[in-house]
Amino acid sequence: MRLGAIDFPDELISAHKDGRLVIFVGSGASRGAPSSLPTFDGLVRLITASTYDRNVDGPEDQYLGRRAKAGAKVHAKAKEILGEKSSQPNHLHELLVQLSLGGGPIRIVTTNYDRHLSTAISRVHGVAPDTFYAPALPLGSKFTGMVYLHGSVDRDDDSIVLTDEDFGRAYLTDGWATRFLIGLFQTYTVLFVGYSHNDVIVSYLARGLPPHAKPRFALVDQKDSRWDFLGIVPIVYPPGTDHTELSKGLEEWIQLAKMGTLEHEQRIRRIVSSPPPLDPQEADYIRGTLEDPVKLQFFTRYASSEEWLQWTEQQEVFKWLFRAELGPIVDPERPITYTAAHLASWFAEKFALTMPDRALMTIRKQGRQIQAMLWNEIAARLCSAKPPPSSQLLAKWAGVLVPPPAGHMRTWLWGLLARCEPSADQATPITLFDHLTVPRLVLRERLAKLDAEPAVDWDVVVLGTPDLVSVSIRAATGHELAEAWNNIFRPNLTLFAEKVVPLLTSRLRQAHLLFRSVERGDQAWDPFSIRYQNFEQRDGTFWDFAPIVDAARDVILWLLQNNRTRAEHVIEEWIYSEVPLLKRLATYALGKHDGWSANQKLTWLLKAGVIYGVTPDREVMQLLQSQYPAASIETRELIVSRLMDAPQTLGEKGRSHLSYAMLSRLFVFAPDCEVLKNRVTTILAQYPEFERREKPTVEEDLLTPAGSVAGVEQRAEVEKLLKQDPEKNVEELLTYVGER
Numbered sequence: 001m002r003l004g005a006i007d008f009p010d011e012l013i014s015a016h017k018d019g020r021l022v023i024f025v026g027s028g029a030s031r032g033a034p035s036s037l038p039t040f041d042g043l044v045r046l047i048t049a050s051t052y053d054r055n056v057d058g059p060e061d062q063y064l065g066r067r068a069k070a071g072a073k074v075h076a077k078a079k080e081i082l083g084e085k086s087s088q089p090n091h092l093h094e095l096l097v098q099l100s101l102g103g104g105p106i107r108i109v110t111t112n113y114d115r116h117l118s119t120a121i122s123r124v125h126g127v128a129p130d131t132f133y134a135p136a137l138p139l140g141s142k143f144t145g146m147v148y149l150h151g152s153v154d155r156d157d158d159s160i161v162l163t164d165e166d167f168g169r170a171y172l173t174d175g176w177a178t179r180f181l182i183g184l185f186q187t188y189t190v191l192f193v194g195y196s197h198n199d200v201i202v203s204y205l206a207r208g209l210p211p212h213a214k215p216r217f218a219l220v221d222q223k224d225s226r227w228d229f230l231g232i233v234p235i236v237y238p239p240g241t242d243h244t245e246l247s248k249g250l251e252e253w254i255q256l257a258k259m260g261t262l263e264h265e266q267r268i269r270r271i272v273s274s275p276p277p278l279d280p281q282e283a284d285y286i287r288g289t290l291e292d293p294v295k296l297q298f299f300t301r302y303a304s305s306e307e308w309l310q311w312t313e314q315q316e317v318f319k320w321l322f323r324a325e326l327g328p329i330v331d332p333e334r335p336i337t338y339t340a341a342h343l344a345s346w347f348a349e350k351f352a353l354t355m356p357d358r359a360l361m362t363i364r365k366q367g368r369q370i371q372a373m374l375w376n377e378i379a380a381r382l383c384s385a386k387p388p389p390s391s392q393l394l395a396k397w398a399g400v401l402v403p404p405p406a407g408h409m410r411t412w413l414w415g416l417l418a419r420c421e422p423s424a425d426q427a428t429p430i431t432l433f434d435h436l437t438v439p440r441l442v443l444r445e446r447l448a449k450l451d452a453e454p455a456v457d458w459d460v461v462v463l464g465t466p467d468l469v470s471v472s473i474r475a476a477t478g479h480e481l482a483e484a485w486n487n488i489f490r491p492n493l494t495l496f497a498e499k500v501v502p503l504l505t506s507r508l509r510q511a512h513l514l515f516r517s518v519e520r521g522d523q524a525w526d527p528f529s530i531r532y533q534n535f536e537q538r539d540g541t542f543w544d545f546a547p548i549v550d551a552a553r554d555v556i557l558w559l560l561q562n563n564r565t566r567a568e569h570v571i572e573e574w575i576y577s578e579v580p581l582l583k584r585l586a587t588y589a590l591g592k593h594d595g596w597s598a599n600q601k602l603t604w605l606l607k608a609g610v611i612y613g614v615t616p617d618r619e620v621m622q623l624l625q626s627q628y629p630a631a632s633i634e635t636r637e638l639i640v641s642r643l644m645d646a647p648q649t650l651g652e653k654g655r656s657h658l659s660y661a662m663l664s665r666l667f668v669f670a671p672d673c674e675v676l677k678n679r680v681t682t683i684l685a686q687y688p689e690f691e692r693r694e695k696p697t698v699e700e701d702l703l704t705p706a707g708s709v710a711g712v713e714q715r716a717e718v719e720k721l722l723k724q725d726p727e728k729n730v731e732e733l734l735t736y737v738g739e740r
Helices: 010-017 040-048 060-069 074-082 091-101 116-125 164-173 176-187 200-208 225-229 244-258 261-272 280-291 293-302 306-313 316-322 335-352 356-365 372-384 391-401 411-418 427-436 471-517 527-531 546-562 564-575 580-592 598-608 618-630 633-644 648-669 674-686 698-702 715-722 726-735
Strands: 021-025 107-110 131-133 145-148 189-193 216-220 233-236 439-445 456-462
Touching: 010 021, 010 189, 010 244, 010 280, 021 091, 040 060, 040 074, 060 074, 060 164, 091 107, 091 116, 091 244, 107 116, 116 145, 164 176, 164 200, 225 233, 261 280, 261 293, 280 293, 280 316, 280 335, 293 335, 306 316, 306 335, 306 356, 316 335, 316 372, 335 356, 335 372, 356 391, 372 391, 372 411, 391 411, 391 427, 411 427, 411 471, 427 471, 439 471, 456 471, 456 527, 471 527, 471 546, 471 564, 471 580, 527 580, 546 564, 546 580, 564 580, 564 598, 580 598, 580 618, 598 618, 598 633, 618 633, 618 648, 633 648, 633 674, 648 674
Parallel strands: 021 107, 021 189, 107 145, 131 145, 189 216, 216 233
Antiparallel strands: 439 456
């Protein structure tokens, strides 16, 4: 964030705001008047009254060490120089104290020996904080107050860290300074003020920098790569003899820290009421609002112009809404997701409905990919807006929202479909319905499991249903599909019938092929065909694909009444398909076709090979019973011949039994037919035990015309079902439909 002429890192500003900042103060802070104290190398010259030159005399601490060993009272002399009464705290001292106080409990560490920071604290704060002097230091990871890391003029001479021997004890042999610094650097973000990269003190401080420390920054008047070597990020301010720009930058920072919530709100509102600022400081401030939860709310509340949308498009956090890396779930531990969530809500509220073209342009500019968080916000606004959005607006967004990203809330798709107005737009509801009915394979738990069967089995559900699917979830999806069909499409088949035939055909074919891919079906049956027993009246079982079958039935009946030629083409496509449900639907439609004769309908049945070709075969039997009595003798003979040709897999007696069952039932509707009578008589002559009793058994009642148990292949499965605990499995038992 730019404050004055200085670019302060956002990480540093945040650490200060959160009370996680420690200010480290070096000798450079005490140079300005009225302090007017020397830096460390200047102090060496004053102590030794010499023209000390590092290039000749070596590092300052070693030079003082040699002089001390030679008898010089270097510690006493340092105290005398730095304790000069005319030296007083300067403006920078007061600014650093104010800055530290603005971030919570005061935390200042200094390697200076003068008392100016303590004096400044008393002046500014009025209360002296806890003060620690070397070597009696607190735990670096848990301290508040003022720390004189290298001693103070207010303490004994031997407590001042000045010579190489002193530094050795502090950082190596005794190590009290190192222990303090390791805890501090691992816990707090640090800002160095008043140091240069070649300070001998900085070289010792570097020994206390652990490899996995918090961020460290230094305010300097010139950039030097040696700061990077120390793991310290330099913050460069414009140079000057009086460091005016440094003071101005700190003053701006202090004022920012003092601002209350109301002041921030007023400032943000003022800034966003105009086009995005050109002033660097204002621009950085408003950019920082995107990373502050409180200020972000003010930005999203007041920024509503196209210019601010354009500005936001350039911000990295906003670009996250168009990246898959964000993931489908809002993680409260990731600050990026909190900011992104607010910006997603702002974008949807301020622009998606009121400036849709501009909002769509934003999405195109960002690469046309919408993250689930933004997708959900836009869809929710479209579903809840009052008055409802226009058909034109829904159509615009449907092209972007479908297909949806991973992690989207499927409920909103149903909501969008419910808001469609078919009279104005047919493309959007078809687009949504097409996506919502895509089938896929999942695993489900078996309710009635035989000993040799696995606990789970493959099933087909609509896209978006969880992998381990429950009855209640499937029923909910089925109700949503049924509601959409009955409210949007069925009342408007004049608009939709022709358009949805390919869609419905495709969905039923896809579902069947998925079953066959896991060996759960063939051309004669699949689980869906077994579940759907009756096109006229379903048994109340609700599963997610049932409304799609209902829809196909509704469409073919409508076409028979309103576009017979098209209906006949659809019947032809379905009856010759490899999908059992489509064959059954076509057979059902043949029975409803009032424009064809009995001979024509039965000829279709024979040519398509539907007799013995689908399970269950309720529609085949219904068509035979209704059309056979009116058919010609030639057609009757063809039908009877086909009924006598039962599947070879049943064996001779089984084939005869199945043929007898079919013929005898047909005979009820054509009692005068000699062809039927002769064939039945012939079979009974060979197998008299086939003749049905007056009161059939329960098992015989369960027999379908094709001779298989309706929905239950084995008696053992019936027994398993009867053993289920009704209290625990009542929902599954009420909705259970067995499968072949």
